[in-house]
Amino acid sequence: MIDVLIITKNEEANIGFCLEALQGWTRRVFVVDSGSTDRTQEIVESAGATFVHHDWAGYAAQKNWALHSLPLDAEWTLIIDADEVVTPKLRREIEVVLAKDIDEVPESAFYLNRLFYFLNHPIRNCGYFPSWNLRLFKRGSAQYEDRAVHEHMVVEGKVGYLTEPMIHDDRRGMEHSIAKHNSYSSLEAQEILRGREAAGPPASGLESSFFGNALQRRRWFKQKIYHLLPAPWLFRFLYMYVWRRGFLDGSTGLRFSLFISAYEFLISLKIRELRLDRAPRLPKPMDPSLPSKDLPVTVVVPVLNEEKNLPACLSRLSRFAKVVVVDSGSTDRTCEIAVEHGAEVVDFRWNGQFPKKRNWVLRNYEFDTPWVLFLDADEYVTEDFCNELATRLPETPHDGMWLSYHNYFMGRYLRHGTAFTKLALIRTGSGEYERIDEERWSHLDMEVHEHPVLEGTIGKIASHIDHDDYKGLESYISKHNEYSSWEAKRYAKLLEDGGGGQSYFTRRQRWKYGALRRWWLAPGYFLVSYVLRFGMLDGFPGFGFALLKWSYFFQIRLKIIELESADDQSPAARI
Numbered sequence: 001m002i003d004v005l006i007i008t009k010n011e012e013a014n015i016g017f018c019l020e021a022l023q024g025w026t027r028r029v030f031v032v033d034s035g036s037t038d039r040t041q042e043i044v045e046s047a048g049a050t051f052v053h054h055d056w057a058g059y060a061a062q063k064n065w066a067l068h069s070l071p072l073d074a075e076w077t078l079i080i081d082a083d084e085v086v087t088p089k090l091r092r093e094i095e096v097v098l099a100k101d102i103d104e105v106p107e108s109a110f111y112l113n114r115l116f117y118f119l120n121h122p123i124r125n126c127g128y129f130p131s132w133n134l135r136l137f138k139r140g141s142a143q144y145e146d147r148a149v150h151e152h153m154v155v156e157g158k159v160g161y162l163t164e165p166m167i168h169d170d171r172r173g174m175e176h177s178i179a180k181h182n183s184y185s186s187l188e189a190q191e192i193l194r195g196r197e198a199a200g201p202p203a204s205g206l207e208s209s210f211f212g213n214a215l216q217r218r219r220w221f222k223q224k225i226y227h228l229l230p231a232p233w234l235f236r237f238l239y240m241y242v243w244r245r246g247f248l249d250g251s252t253g254l255r256f257s258l259f260i261s262a263y264e265f266l267i268s269l270k271i272r273e274l275r276l277d278r279a280p281r282l283p284k285p286m287d288p289s290l291p292s293k294d295l296p297v298t299v300v301v302p303v304l305n306e307e308k309n310l311p312a313c314l315s316r317l318s319r320f321a322k323v324v325v326v327d328s329g330s331t332d333r334t335c336e337i338a339v340e341h342g343a344e345v346v347d348f349r350w351n352g353q354f355p356k357k358r359n360w361v362l363r364n365y366e367f368d369t370p371w372v373l374f375l376d377a378d379e380y381v382t383e384d385f386c387n388e389l390a391t392r393l394p395e396t397p398h399d400g401m402w403l404s405y406h407n408y409f410m411g412r413y414l415r416h417g418t419a420f421t422k423l424a425l426i427r428t429g430s431g432e433y434e435r436i437d438e439e440r441w442s443h444l445d446m447e448v449h450e451h452p453v454l455e456g457t458i459g460k461i462a463s464h465i466d467h468d469d470y471k472g473l474e475s476y477i478s479k480h481n482e483y484s485s486w487e488a489k490r491y492a493k494l495l496e497d498g499g500g501g502q503s504y505f506t507r508r509q510r511w512k513y514g515a516l517r518r519w520w521l522a523p524g525y526f527l528v529s530y531v532l533r534f535g536m537l538d539g540f541p542g543f544g545f546a547l548l549k550w551s552y553f554f555q556i557r558l559k560i561i562e563l564e565s566a567d568d569q570s571p572a573a574r575i
Contacts, residue, residue, distance in 0.1 A: 011082035108157025109137035127244035189270035233265035306377035314341035350445035357446035399456035408468035417535035488559035
């Protein structure tokens with residue numbers, strides 16, 4: 001007989017399909033969970049599987065703990081992921097092995113093949129099929145190597161191959177997939193810098209070798225050559241789409257190749273970020289001789305876990321009449337830092353309905369200044385900006401002001417590329433942020449790309465504000481992953497409403513939402529930012545920033561396609 005091991009966290013979208021395919025032919029199924037907050041446990045227990053909690057220890061360590069600690073007493077053990085489904089054909093192939101006396105099977109373990117699905121379409125090329133993973137092994141004959149990510153099994157004895165594929169189809173969607181690859185890229189960048197890409201030490205058990213098996217050759221290439229290439233991400237795209245004939249998978253093959261190459265680029269970026277090893281570029285201190293609280297402006301800083309950015313932001317606000325920090329339940333030192341800097345802390349808890357954070361402040365906070373400035377924690381006012389406010393605000397007829405920002409990326413000021421502007425300074429009581437009907441789909445508690453809708457005219461402040469996020473690339477990717485989901489869902493909602501809700505759109509917003517579904521938007525943005533606006537003159541940071549913006553619009557398009565191609569079909573039924 002056979003025991004099955006599955007590692008989970010928040011897998012309610014997948015685990016039911018996975019467990020259903022294991023019914024009737026397995027001995028026991030153990031699900032080791034690291035703290036799910038969804039219906040994972042309920043689904044597991046209703047399917048008759050054994051649910052075990054174990055705090056997350058890392059990909060390899062979590063599985064090794066289970067192999068050594070759980071009563072996996074059957075002659076054979078099968079390890080699969082929650083987003084994988086054993087097809088009937090693969091089941092029959094496994095049962096042929098199980099039917100033999102274990103001593104008559106010369107192999108200690110078997111590689112299983114996986115068929116990946118991307119945006120509800122199979123990937124039969126791109127170098128992803130066949131995709132061999134060692135998952136079936138005799139009790140006690142294998143364990144995972146000591147690696148942070150992309151771990152493999154070390155086996156004592158001969159290995160074989162089962163040819164019928166299982167389905168790999170993660171139904172948690174593109175947002176989850178991007179979040180997962182964001183985490184993986186951070187771990188892989190750290191592995192590379194630690195010199196552990198070649199898993200040669202005894203702790204790993206898998207040496208890199210040009211003359212070894214396929215896995216050993218792959219590791220040799222990645223260690224000795226791949227990450228020494230000037231553009232490994234471009235090499236990965238050409239390898240997948242051209243050499244491994246990803247073009248035969250049609251538009252899905254192109255999108256998948258671009259998606260994986262973007263992941264490789266993220267690894268390269270994070271390696272550079274780790275090598276910077278720099279202290280935060282703190283803004284230049286404000287001149288202590290300047291007046292205090294002379295600007296008739298309340299600065300509102302919406303925050304959530306901003307302890308890395310907030311001190312520098314608040315330290316520059318001494319000239320403003322009042323500073324209000326609106327917190328959404330931070331678990332770090334954010335609120336403590338705000339109090340230390342003399343700011344008023346206001347607690348906000350979003351109930352999933354209108355209004356969200358900025359509009360809630362405008363509606364519920366009693367302002368005693370004529371102006372309100374919304375400032376993010378990673379934005380830092382300059383002396384020139386404050387001086388211009390002191391001169392302009394008393395006499396301006398406008399109800400709002402467009403603000404300009406100097407953007408810093410990977411420690412460098414980007415002097416070129418696309419300009420960054422925002423309507424964030426408004427006259428008290430003149431209006432609020434546009435209202436969007438998003439109660440059914442948004443999980444962001446603060447207005448993101450909404451603009452204030454004001455009664456009067458809008459001017460412009462010429463002096464800039466600095467923007468520099470000290471939380472790093474992983475936080476940047478995570479934030480924009482959420483934003484791209486929001487953009488895709490808003491696009492879908494606008495289509496559903498027949499274009500309604502655009503009455504307050506700026507001309508730029510109308511153009512953007514008209515183009516979000518177009519294939520050329522992402523490369524077009526890169527071309528404009530990097531070439532036509534001379535982002536190339538900012539060196540590698542300019543290139544990296546422009547390509548991340550390309551990736552952002554690419555993500556939006558993928559998520560729109562995902563929403564349009566929602567599929568409730570069982571994965572096993574697809575093959």
